[in-house]
Amino acid sequence: MTIDPDPAAAPGPHAAPGVRVRDLTVVYRTPLGELPALHGVSLAIEPGTITGLVGESGSGKSTLALSLLNAVQPPGRIAAGQVEIDGLGDVTRLGGEELRRARGRHLGYVFQAAQNSLNPLKTVGKQLLDLGRSHGVADPAALVHDARLLLDRMGLPGARVLDSCQHELSGGMRQRVGIMFALVLNAHLVILDEPTTALDMITQAAILRIIREIHKERGLTTLIVTHDIGVAAEVTDRLAVMYGGRVVEHGPTTEVLGDPGHPYTQGLIRAIPRLSGDIDAARALPGRPPTLGTVPVDGCVFRERCPRRMDVCETGEPPVAWLGDRTVACHAAGAAPREKEHA
């Protein structure tokens, strides 16, 4: 595919960008006032990796993913912090035309609601050409060719899908169309929010494999949001675990899942039968995750559900401790022998 040169495009065409999120706070306006969905989040996404964002519903995964595109919508807003992306700078300061061009060309994305985000009145092919035009693609035929190949690769009849409108496609087909749109402009930072939730297990496994292949072939940096630890285990190199608007653990996926350092990660893993190996050993995490209105203001946000709660957890925000290559935000991390997965 040929794309006109973009003077604002600083990174080399094949450079996988790194991302540094610093002290990011995002608030939503609620009847109780503005409340933080992300509270001082810092996270470094390494170039060339597939990073997974995991955590229960409401932990802030989608809000963080949207922040990387500076796409948090009212009643939400980025209240503090930066999102520094190699080649783009601090995207929280981008707006208007600069931001529009960054999305699509540099930042490919598919949001959670992608199954329903197509224009119902236009064929997929027409929408593809609109996308190409709005991003200055010089060779529309090559764009269509690339899109068809991507769709074929994901097990869809590419030519027919391009000629179809949204209502002619199943939820799983639409989801794959969304992934195609995220990849077709050759962006080097790709953000996929729950990319495979509408797919059956076999198709899901195939799509995850293809996402990984394309990630490698093109030298991408990829962020995948999922509530499914199995998906994260299958496809990611690194894992960031979120709870109550914080990243509580972050590191290589094999380490985070193999020897979780945060009591919340330990609980998440124990709750999954297929990783625990024994269905009887799977135990749901007691209690429920907090909502915006119930996240504790002081101390550790996880303490109400934590089996290792100490006095200091009531008042002190947990410091970030390094465990090898990993960060763990817990007062107890490293202080005592950790629970084993089946303990």
Ligand SMILES: Nc1ncnc2c1ncn2[C@@H]1O[C@H](COP(=O)(O)OP(=O)(O)OP(=O)(O)O)[C@@H](O)[C@H]1O
């Ligand atoms: N438009 C909004 N208005 C008010 N609160 C919101 C809005 N969007 C999200 N929130 C709140 O912000 C918090 C984080 O939501 P977010 O969608 O980022 O979490 P998530 O981990 O992606 O959840 P899920 O897995 O259910 O998508 C939640 O408490 C949610 O209720």
